[in-house]
Structure formats: structure tokens, C-alpha cells
Amino acid sequence: MSNTNTVAVIGTGVIGNGWIGRFLAQGQDVIAFDPAEGAEERTRNVVAQVWPELEKLGLAEGASQDRLTFVSTLEEAVQSADFIQENVPEREDIKKSVLTSIDQHAKPDAIVGSSTSGITATTLQEGLQHPGRVIVAHPFNPVYILPLVELVGGRATDDVQMERAKAFYQSIQMKPLVIKKEIEGHVADRLMEALWREALHLVNDGIVTTEEADAAIIYGAGLRWAQMGPFLTFHLAGGEQGMRHMLEQFGPALKKPWTKLEAPELTKDLKEKVIEGCESHAGDVPISELEDKRNEFLVKLLDLVEDYWPQSKI
Amino acid sequence: MSNTNTVAVIGTGVIGNGWIGRFLAQGQDVIAFDPAEGAEERTRNVVAQVWPELEKLGLAEGASQDRLTFVSTLEEAVQSADFIQENVPEREDIKKSVLTSIDQHAKPDAIVGSSTSGITATTLQEGLQHPGRVIVAHPFNPVYILPLVELVGGRATDDVQMERAKAFYQSIQMKPLVIKKEIEGHVADRLMEALWREALHLVNDGIVTTEEADAAIIYGAGLRWAQMGPFLTFHLAGGEQGMRHMLEQFGPALKKPWTKLEAPELTKDLKEKVIEGCESHAGDVPISELEDKRNEFLVKLLDLVEDYWPQSKI
Numbered sequence: 168m169s170n171t172n173t174v175a176v177i178g179t180g181v182i183g184n185g186w187i188g189r190f191l192a193q194g195q196d197v198i199a200f201d202p203a204e205g206a207e208e209r210t211r212n213v214v215a216q217v218w219p220e221l222e223k224l225g226l227a228e229g230a231s232q233d234r235l236t237f238v239s240t241l242e243e244a245v246q247s248a249d250f251i252q253e254n255v256p257e258r259e260d261i262k263k264s265v266l267t268s269i270d271q272h273a274k275p276d277a278i279v280g281s282s283t284s285g286i287t288a289t290t291l292q293e294g295l296q297h298p299g300r301v302i303v304a305h306p307f308n309p310v311y312i313l314p315l316v317e318l319v320g321g322r323a324t325d326d327v328q329m330e331r332a333k334a335f336y337q338s339i340q341m342k343p344l345v346i347k348k349e350i351e352g353h354v355a356d357r358l359m360e361a362l363w364r365e366a367l368h369l370v371n372d373g374i375v376t377t378e379e380a381d382a383a384i385i386y387g388a389g390l391r392w393a394q395m396g397p398f399l400t401f402h403l404a405g406g407e408q409g410m411r412h413m414l415e416q417f418g419p420a421l422k423k424p425w426t427k428l429e430a431p432e433l434t435k436d437l438k439e440k441v442i443e444g445c446e447s448h449a450g451d452v453p454i455s456e457l458e459d460k461r462n463e464f465l466v467k468l469l470d471l472v473e474d475y476w477p478q479s480k481i
Numbered sequence: 482m483s484n485t486n487t488v489a490v491i492g493t494g495v496i497g498n499g500w501i502g503r504f505l506a507q508g509q510d511v512i513a514f515d516p517a518e519g520a521e522e523r524t525r526n527v528v529a530q531v532w533p534e535l536e537k538l539g540l541a542e543g544a545s546q547d548r549l550t551f552v553s554t555l556e557e558a559v560q561s562a563d564f565i566q567e568n569v570p571e572r573e574d575i576k577k578s579v580l581t582s583i584d585q586h587a588k589p590d591a592i593v594g595s596s597t598s599g600i601t602a603t604t605l606q607e608g609l610q611h612p613g614r615v616i617v618a619h620p621f622n623p624v625y626i627l628p629l630v631e632l633v634g635g636r637a638t639d640d641v642q643m644e645r646a647k648a649f650y651q652s653i654q655m656k657p658l659v660i661k662k663e664i665e666g667h668v669a670d671r672l673m674e675a676l677w678r679e680a681l682h683l684v685n686d687g688i689v690t691t692e693e694a695d696a697a698i699i700y701g702a703g704l705r706w707a708q709m710g711p712f713l714t715f716h717l718a719g720g721e722q723g724m725r726h727m728l729e730q731f732g733p734a735l736k737k738p739w740t741k742l743e744a745p746e747l748t749k750d751l752k753e754k755v756i757e758g759c760e761s762h763a764g765d766v767p768i769s770e771l772e773d774k775r776n777e778f779l780v781k782l783l784d785l786v787e788d789y790w791p792q793s794k795i
Contacts, residue, residue: 181720307701308718315700342700348688355697359711361679362672366711369671374662381710383669385786386629386656387621393707394778396695397673397680398758403775404622406495407768410756442724444712454721461717464708464789468782472699475778 171229172335173198175248175273177241177265179206182282183254184213185310187235190252192218192311193339194227197235200244207237216455217311220462224312224340224469241265245273250335252304254282262286263293270295278332280304280318284356287349288321299325302332305353306341309458312465314342317353358397370444371434377444394472485509485543486649489562489587491555491579493520496596497568498527499624501549504566506532506625507653508541511549514558521551530769531625534776538626538654538783555579559587564649566618568596576600577607584609592646594618594632598670601663602635613639616646619667620655623772626779628656631667672711684758685748691758708786 174190176183179201187210190197199210214232238244245251251273255265262283269279279301281291292298303319316336320329329345336343346354366380375383391400398410405413449457488504490497493515501524504511513524528546552558559565565587569579576597583593593615595605606612617633630650634643643659650657660668680694689697705714712724719727763771 181718313701313704315697317697342696344689344693344696344700346688346693348686350683350686350688354683354689354694355701357683358676358679358694358698359702361675363711363715365672365675369664369668372662372664374660374664375658375668377712379658379660380668380672381712382656382658383629383631384672384706384710385708386658387627387669388673389703389706389708389710390627390779390782390786391775392698392703393782394699394703394775396698396703397677398691398695399763399771401677402760402763403768403771404495409760409763409768410758414752414756438728442728446716446723449713449716449723454717454723457713457717460789461705461708464785465704467785467789468704468707471778471781471785472704475774475781 171195172249173247175200175244175251176254177201177244177251177269178254178256179203179210180254180256181308182306182310183252184210185306185308186252186254186282188214188217188221188309188311189339189341191232191235192221192224192226192230194230195234195339198244198248199235199237200239200241201237210237211235216459217309217462220459220466221311223463223466241268242272245269245277248273248277251277251279252282253279257283257285259286259290262291266291266295266301270297270301276300278302278328278335280332282306285352287351288319288324289349290321292321292323295323298323300328302329303353304332304336305356307355309462309465312462312469314340314469315355316341316343317346317355318343319346319349319353321349378447393468394475486563487512487561489514489558489565490568491515491558491565491583492568492570493517493524494568494570495622496620496624497566498524499620499622500566500568500596502528502531502535502623502625503653503655505546505549506535506538506540506544508544509548509653512558512562513549513551514553514555515551524551525549530773531623531776534773534780535625537777537780555582556586559583559591562587562591565591565593566596567593571597571599573600573604576605580605580609580615584611584615590614592616592642592649594646596620599666601665602633602638603663604635606635606637609637612637614642616643617667618646618650618657619670621669623776623779626776626783628654628783629669630655630657631660631669632657633660633663633667635663692761707782708789 171194173196176187176197176199179199187197187199251269253265255261275297281303282305283303284305288301288303292301295301302324305317307313307315318332333343333345369375369380370377401413402410485508487510490501490511490513493513501511501513565583567579569575589611595617596619597617598619602615602617606615616638619631621627621629632646647657647659683689683694684691715727716724
């Protein structure tokens with residue numbers, strides 16, 4: 168693929184719109200389809216809102232919001248696309264039906280990436296005519312800023328297509344993490360989910376408020392994880408002997424009952440606690456304003472990570 | 482307490498030395514005691530190494546590395562101290578014996594903070610003459626930069642002393658999180674441990690390398706958690722409806738088998754995988770150089786968090 172491709176985006180919710188922002192900023196031609204009323208207006212508003220941050224991150228040559236076209240059928244959207252990103256609701260029946268249509272109308276060598284967080288590529292490929300070019304390509308919100316995308320092939324995935332997909336996502340300034348085995352929830356969501364479950368337990372048991380749980384991450388581990396993740400963080404905590412010393416000293420704590428092993432029941436009470444905690448923490452600031460602040464912050468933080476930790480191989 | 486106190490630091494390993502760096506940078510007089518050979522030299526080297534970063538963070542008036550004194554007995558260290566920070570090895574018998582000596586020799590109203598990650602304040606207070614001033618004050622590595630300190634009282638803790646302790650830690654530019662109930666591992670370590678267990682499973686099962694697991698955090702959730710923690714991050718991911726929508730849409734995923742529920746066995750194989758993963762990721766760069774880079778990064782990141790997310794109430 169050249170640096171300029173025609174990219175089709177199917178489904179324009181939060182994730183689909185995030186992809187559109189990234190694709191446009193990276194100089195791609197984007198054709199979008201979503202059957203929902205008002206979808207085009209919502210997408211154009213989102214892209215306009217975040218464009219100043221995308222400019223700060225750096226636009227590709229020729230990047231323009233005008234290179235977005237909305238069309239009224241899936242067939243029109245995918246027929247000329249080099250690359251197709253599917254972001255329809257997270258239900259197996261809906262995903263499979265949409266992927267079947269894509270399979271029928273797309274060029275045979277167009278790559279199809281699904282943003283699914285919970286369905287495997289092997290499942291998505293079942294019954295397709297060209298299953299070899301279908302992969303999971305799972306991004307993180309906000310997609311137009313966060314560089315991580317998890318790529319997972321299914322049983323039918325063609326290695327060459329996976330390489331092409333990886334090169335494409337790299338060309339739009341992403342960090343593709345190719346996951347070698349299919350596993351429910353992929354990798355990043357499993358890590359997040361583990362922390363999230365324990366956080367819910369702590370709130371449920373009245374140990375902390377949601378705001379306090381957030382602070383326990385922000386002012387401690389979160390600052391380190393943003394730079395080097397959990398493993399290298401512990402490597403540095405082990406002194407000159409690194410991880411070797413760390414595992415000797417703290418390995419046994421793994422067996423302590425420090426974490427609840429099961430997910431808590433999402434009772435009405437727990438739900439309300441969590442919702443009220445977040446609403447009160449956010450105060451009167453509308454979500455859109457919080458998003459602007461988050462985006463400005465992330466753009467600067469990404470620069471920092473790049474300056475101080477550029478040697479990551481993925 | 483005034484802004485200048487005499488602070489005793491008992492035990493000068495990684496955590497004790499981290500405290501010393503912070504106390505000195507915040508203009509405190511520090512008296513240290515550690516029976517290990519060469520302890521004073523190691524401490525002075527660590528403090529000198531990190532001092533440039535502490536200057537960037539901002540030194541308090543009169544702050545000086547010269548305000549550190551090493552003494553040769555615990556009694557000498559604590560007798561004139563307003564505040565005592567205990568950092569001896571994480572074993573209940575050692576901690577209790579040291580705390581009994583501190584209790585005998587310290588001024589009755591000196592506050593005693595223990596850096597323990599895994600022992601409760603109630604346990605530490607047992608049998609002491611002045612248990613009301615003993616609290617858990619659990620910091621995070623590197624202590625001279627990361628602002629989080631978890632404060633947990635025991636059954637005997639005096640509310641007035643807890644308030645004094647909180648004010649003291651705030652005065653040295655920390656974010657004290659007062660935890661209302663005693664719980665094993667406190668809060669932040671439980672959250673970290675949950676993620677850590679799952680990360681170990683993913684490595685153990687051959688899904689990712691340690692470096693890939695780190696990347697899955699760095700380029701995705703880590704960037705967001707450093708700013709707003711897990712709850713507010715999800716609040717923003719829910720769109721205009723915030724956490725309410727988030728829980729409706731993704732709540733059911735809690736019940737999916739996305740995370741291993743038990744800690745993995747730390748087999749020799751898994752240990753080696755983790756150690757080699759970290760060593761290969763770090764390459765030829767010595768740990769001390771990685772630490773310098775980490776520190777420079779964290780100082781800038783803290784400025785960013787302060788600029789973009791100053792309204793946290795803790």
C-alpha cells in the first residue's frame with residue numbers, strides 16, 4: 168500500500184469516529200457508512216472538535232477533514248477501499264452479517280480490520296469467501312491519539328495480509344501489537360479488566376471512593392506505567408539486580424489474598440456508587456470539556472514518552 | 482508541626498533512601514539509622530544522584546543534602562525527632578521489635594509512620610505504650626518523586642495524630658490517601674497486584690513477552706491512567722452519559738472469563754521468562770541510567786498532571 172489509501176469505516180460510534188479522526192489526520196481518503204440518523208453530522212462535529220489536537224500531534228501531508236465522504240450503503244463504502252475498518256455493535260450476529268456483506272462487495276485483497284474487543288478473528292472469519300484478509304484490529308479510546316492497536320489473526324489469516332495490516336497501521340503512526348494466540352479479550356483489556364475488577368471490589372467494600380481509587384493510580388503506579396509498563400517498572404524497583412531481585416523479594420506476595428479473585432456483582436448499589444463517584448469527581452465540567460483536556464494532556468504526554476522511552480521495539 | 486521538622490529515618494534501603502531524598506528536598510533535618518555496613522555512603526550517593534531532579538521539582542527553602550546526619554544507634558536517631566519513618570525489612574517480627582524500641586525512645590507525641598506494604602497498623606501497634614501515634618504510611622518508588630502515600634490507622638490510632646500525619650505529608654508535597662478501613666495490601670498495591678497477576682499469566686501462557694505486555698499498557702491505558710485513573714477514564718469512554726452508559730454497555734463483560742482468577746505459580750520457567758524479558762528489553766543500559774531517565778520523565782509528567790488535572794481533592 169502507498170501512504171495514501173482509500174479507507175472505509177463501517178459504523179461511526181465513538182470508536183468508528185476515533186478511527187476517522189486518525190485516518191484523516193494521517194492523510195487518508197475516508198469513506199464512511201453508518202445507517203443511524205444524524206451519523207454524518209455527529210462524525211463531522213467530533214472530527215472538527217479534535218482537529219486542533221491532531222494538528223499538534225502532526226498532520227500528514229495533504230491531510231484534510233474534507234477528505235471524508237459519507238455514503239448511504241455499505242456496498243458503496245467498501246467497493247473501492249484498500250482498507251476497511253469495521254466498528255459495528257459488539258454482537259456476534261451483527262458483526263458476522265456485516266462482515267459477510269463486506270466480504271462480498273470489497274476488492275478481494277482489501278484488508279478488513281475489526282475493532283472488536285471480545286470476538287475472535289477465527290469466529291469472524293467463519294463462512295467468508297476471503298477469510299485470509301480478516302483480522303482483529305482492536306484500538307483504544309481516544310483512537311485518534313492513543314497509538315496502541317492489537318492485531319490478532321484467526322485460523323484462516325494469511326501471514327502476508329497480517330504483515331500488510333501491520334505496515335498500514337504503522338504508517339498511520341500506530342503501535343501495532345501482534346498477538347500470537349487468540350485469547351478472549353485480547354491482552355490490554357484483560358490487564359485493564361483485572362485492575363478494574365479489583366477497583367470495583369474496593370469501592371463495593373467501602374474501602375475507597377472512585378475518586379480515591381483513581382488517585383491511588385494517578386499519583387503512584389499510573390505515572391510509571393505510562394512510561395514503562397508493569398514489568399519494566401518492577402525491573403527498576405529491584406535495584407541493580409532488577410527483576411531477579413524483585414521476584415525473590417516480592418514473588419511470595421503473589422500468594423497472599425491481596426486481590427479478590429472473582430468479579431463483584433454489579434448490584435444497583437454498586438452501580439450507583441460508581442456513577443455518583445465519577446459524576447461528583449467530574450463536577451460541573453461537561454464531558455466534552457473533560458475530553459478536550461484529556462486530549463491536550465495525552466498529546467503532550469505522548470511527546471514525553473517518545474523523548475524518554477523511544478527504544479520500544481513494538 | 483512547623484514546616485521544618487527533625488525527621489528520623491529508620492532503615493535505609495531503596496524505600497528509606499527514597500524518603501531521605503524527599504525529606505531533604507523539602508527542607509527537613511534528617512537523622513538516619515541503619516546497622517548495615519556502608520549504609521551511609523550508599524544513601525549519600527543515592528541522594529546526590531537524584532538531587533538534580535529534585536531541584537527541577539523544586540526544593541524547599543533551605544533544603545540541603547548537608548542536613549542529613551547518620552547516627553549509630555536507633556535511640557540517638559529517634560530521641561529528638563518530631564516525625565519517624567520506619568522502613569526496616571517487611572517481616573512482622575523485625576518491624577514489631579524496631580517499633581517497640583522507637584516507642585521507648587521517641588518523644589511521646591512524635592508521629593511514627595511505617596512504610597509497610599503488607600502489615601496492618603493494628604498489628605504494628607500491639608503492645609506499644611503510645612500506639613495512638615503509629616500509622617501505616619506506605620509510599621511508592623521512587624519516593625522522592627511519586628506523591629502518593631497511603632495512610633492507614635489501626636484500632637488504636639488517634640484521629641488527631643492521623644490529622645497531624647496527613648498535614649505533615651502534605652507539607653512535603655505528597656498526596657496522602659487516607660484509607661478508611663484496614664485491608665491487606667492497602668489499596669494501590671492491590672490494584673497493581675491484580676494487573677500484575679494477569680500480566681504474569683499472559684507471559685506464562687505464551688501470549689505475549691514482558692515487553693509486549695508493557696507496550697499494551699504504555700500505549701493504551703497507561704497514558705490515560707496517569708492522568709485520571711481507571712474510573713474517570715471509563716467515565717469519559719461512556720460518551721455524554723459517562724459512567725452510566727459505560728456500565729450498561731460494558732458491565733456484562735465483567736462476567737466473561739477475561740481474566741485468570743488465580744495467581745499463576747511462579748515456576749522457575751516463568752521466573753526466567755520474566756527476568757530475561759526485562760533484561761532483554763532494558764538492553765545494555767545499566768539500571769542507574771534507566772532510573773535517571775525515569776526520574777527526568779516523571780518530573781515532567783508530574784508537571785503535566787498538575788497543569789491538566791489539578792482539581793483532585795486528595
